[in-house]
Amino acid sequence: MRFRYVPLIAALAWAGWLAAAPGGQEAAKKTQAPAAASPAKKEYVGSDTCAGCHDEIHANFKKNAHTILETNKRRGWQGKACESCHGPGSVHAESTSADDILSPKNMTPAAIDQMCLGCHRNQQTQVGRIQSGHARNSVACTSCHNVHKTGEEASARQFRRAAGVNQNCRQCHMDVWASFQKPHRHPLPEGAMSCTGCHNPHASFLNRNMRLTSGQQPSCFQCHADKRGPFVFEHAPVRNEPCTICHEAHGSANPRMMTRHEAANLCLECHSNIQSPPRATTAGGIAIATHDLRLPRWRNCTACHQKVHGSNVNGAMLR
Ligand code: HEC
Numbered sequence: 422m423r424f425r426y427v428p429l430i431a432a433l434a435w436a437g438w439l440a441a442a443p444g445g446q447e448a449a450k451k452t453q454a455p456a457a458a459s460p461a462k463k464e465y466v467g468s469d470t471c472a473g474c475h476d477e478i479h480a481n482f483k484k485n486a487h488t489i490l491e492t493n494k495r496r497g498w499q500g501k502a503c504e505s506c507h508g509p510g511s512v513h514a515e516s517t518s519a520d521d522i523l524s525p526k527n528m529t530p531a532a533i534d535q536m537c538l539g540c541h542r543n544q545q546t547q548v549g550r551i552q553s554g555h556a557r558n559s560v561a562c563t564s565c566h567n568v569h570k571t572g573e574e575a576s577a578r579q580f581r582r583a584a585g586v587n588q589n590c591r592q593c594h595m596d597v598w599a600s601f602q603k604p605h606r607h608p609l610p611e612g613a614m615s616c617t618g619c620h621n622p623h624a625s626f627l628n629r630n631m632r633l634t635s636g637q638q639p640s641c642f643q644c645h646a647d648k649r650g651p652f653v654f655e656h657a658p659v660r661n662e663p664c665t666i667c668h669e670a671h672g673s674a675n676p677r678m679m680t681r682h683e684a685a686n687l688c689l690e691c692h693s694n695i696q697s698p699p700r701a702t703t704a705g706g707i708a709i710a711t712h713d714l715r716l717p718r719w720r721n722c723t724a725c726h727q728k729v730h731g732s733n734v735n736g737a738m739l740r
Pocket residue numbers: 466467468470471472473474475503504507509510511513514515517518519522523524525526527
């Protein structure tokens with residue numbers, strides 16, 4: 422008896438597929454009302470037509486980087502820059518209905534991204550954009566970039582200054598911004614550096630959208646090149662682990678943004694085989710008389726091991 426419903430299910434599935442397919446909603450509408458006149462074909466009408474009703478937006482647009490589309494022949498949108506994003510506008514210019522024009526307000530984040538990437542896909546900075554944490558969490562291009570805002574809010578000016586970038590990021594990442602209020606942190610609150618010094622807002626091949634240096638290494642080396650090495654005597658974790666195994670990149674209550682208040686506690690997390698005499702004989706190869714952790718003198722590891730990131734002269738990284 423179940424088979425009686427098969428045609429119905431098939432019809433529903435077909436309608437569902439239509440609605441899901443690109444342009445499917447129009448197609449679905451058409452099938453529901455076959456008697457209605459087929460909608461007029463959308464044509465390009467040019468930006469001057471848009472300006473007739475959207476004069477303020479049109480005037481402001483001259484300050485936006487995209488205004489180059491209006492005049493640059495090579496790009497193929499000469500005289501019709503508005504429609505390069507909003508699509509052909511002839512029907513909307515007649516009806517003035519919001520339903521007849523592509524409007525990011527009514528689009529899903531994924532659809533907005535596709536719209537922007539139509540032109541921006543091949544830019545180096547966009548690599549993997551669609552897979553990034555932002556795209557996966559519905560943070561569209563337009564969450565960060567304004568096309569029609571002006572003055573301080575316009576993306577171009579906003580992102581030319583580090584403070585403007587930070588302002589944008591912290592709207593959503595309040596918890597991260599809070600870390601930058603701790604006593605030891607990078608100079609972001611001063612506006613001397615921005616989130617994008619370390620992160621690529623668009624994406625990266627590394628976790629957490631970390632920016633890569635030209636050598637495909639994490640961004641820390643961009644500014645702290647002296648930590649990169651190669652060193653004759655390397656400290657294994659500096660080479661093999663992220664810097665964050667010892668440092669809190671966003672900020673810390675501990676000097677040097679260490680993950681632990683006292684360096685010794687950090688060192689001993691990995692070097693616990695340094696035992697105090699008399700129990701140890703040659704713990705970890707260290708002679709008995711040294712590293713007696715009962716004595717304060719031995720607890721300030723970095724007073725002696727000054728080159729913890731690596732040394733070119735001393736195997737114990739003493740200098
Ligand atoms: C005859 C006047 C007129 C012309 C010409 C016109 N528009 Fe509009 N447009 C309107 C009106 C009125 C609205 C507000 C519609 C609403 O809110 O329902 C609108 C709304 C919009 C919206 C926002 C839709 C939304 O979701 O709220 C966009 C985008 C838009 N127009 C783009 C364009 C573009 C691009 C052109 C040129 C191709 C253009 N318009 C030409 C009158 C016009």
